[in-house]
Amino acid sequence: MSTLKLYSTEGGVIEVTPRLAEVEADVQHLIEAHMETMLGVRFLASEYSTGPVHGGRIDSLGLDENDAPVVVEYKRGTDAGVINQGLFYLAWLMDHRAEFGHLVRERLGAAAASRVRWSAPRLICVAGDFTRYDAHAVREHRRSIDLVRYRFYGEQLVGLETVASATGQTVTTGTARRRRAAETTRGHLTQGATAELAAAVDETLLGLGQDITKTENRLYRAYRRLRNFACVCPPQKTKLLVYLKADPQEAGLVPGFTRDVTRLGHHGTGDLEVQLRSERDLERARDLFRLSYAAA
Numbered sequence: 001m002s003t004l005k006l007y008s009t010e011g012g013v014i015e016v017t018p019r020l021a022e023v024e025a026d027v028q029h030l031i032e033a034h035m036e037t038m039l040g041v042r043f044l045a046s047e048y049s050t051g052p053v054h055g056g057r058i059d060s061l062g063l064d065e066n067d068a069p070v071v072v073e074y075k076r077g078t079d080a081g082v083i084n085q086g087l088f089y090l091a092w093l094m095d096h097r098a099e100f101g102h103l104v105r106e107r108l109g110a111a112a113a114s115r116v117r118w119s120a121p122r123l124i125c126v127a128g129d130f131t132r133y134d135a136h137a138v139r140e141h142r143r144s145i146d147l148v149r150y151r152f153y154g155e156q157l158v159g160l161e162t163v164a165s166a167t168g169q170t171v172t173t174g175t176a177r178r179r180r181a182a183e184t185t186r187g188h189l190t191q192g193a194t195a196e197l198a199a200a201v202d203e204t205l206l207g208l209g210q211d212i213t214k215t216e217n218r219l220y221r222a223y224r225r226l227r228n229f230a231c232v233c234p235p236q237k238t239k240l241l242v243y244l245k246a247d248p249q250e251a252g253l254v255p256g257f258t259r260d261v262t263r264l265g266h267h268g269t270g271d272l273e274v275q276l277r278s279e280r281d282l283e284r285a286r287d288l289f290r291l292s293y294a295a296a
Helices: 023-031 035-039 082-094 097-108 110-114 132-140 174-192 194-208 279-295
Strands: 006-008 014-016 040-048 058-064 069-075 122-127 146-152 157-166 213-216 222-224 228-232 242-243 257-260 270-274
Touching: 006 023, 006 228, 014 146, 023 058, 023 069, 035 040, 035 058, 035 069, 035 132, 040 097, 040 222, 058 082, 058 097, 069 082, 082 097, 082 122, 082 132, 097 110, 146 213, 194 222, 194 228, 194 242, 194 279, 228 279, 242 279, 270 279
Parallel strands: 069 122, 122 146
Antiparallel strands: 006 014, 040 058, 058 069, 146 157, 213 222, 222 228, 228 242, 242 270, 257 270
16 A cells, blocks of 8 residues: 555645545546546547457557557456456457557547557556555566556545556567668667667666656657656767657756757657757756656
């Protein structure tokens, strides 16, 4: 159980007692109504039927910031079967890609449907608590799984805490493997001096916390807690571009170093672009990385 204590400072210092939901549906309805804000996942469907043969209902379906399909399962308290139940539905989803693609096209449009990344499907389990065996199972499993503990505080506050998270093994087709190999070869020819800088950025971002997972696609590498907080594009000849979730106005803009890309098209997620050309730039960017991490 979480040891976090929350206090109200109105009229003195009073501890706000955490509580579980009255019923599981209270958690599900709240998160589905605000899924993109709370989980970084675009909501697609609730209580999605898997058909008469399979005989089940997926609590929530969504698409994350990196275009990966997401199954979300909820439990009011601690339930030893939540991970296996979620994996059961994730396996069904992998076998019904066309059906999911149709759902994405219907809800988010054809462009979103064309970008769905089947190489990295995710399961998010939201529950009152998890056992140490659950956390161990996540680390040992081949799938991308997030265990998220919730708590209500009073009538207006809710907290989410990542208990365990794992990226799992990427499912790669033969075509994707060949494409990745070609991109890697091209990358070695263009990275030059920025390769070492890219490795330092990777180490710095992963070092911000134990709840960070890394997801890669051909356009960028995403670092996330539940939501992305940094996206690193492939190294260019003279610089490395990192996109952060930090507020550009709060971070402050420095010409040649940081840029507000809120209304500009770019790969990855985040409105603050950071341009890194040297280790000195990386040192300057550390506080921005921490700011974005805290906001995710």
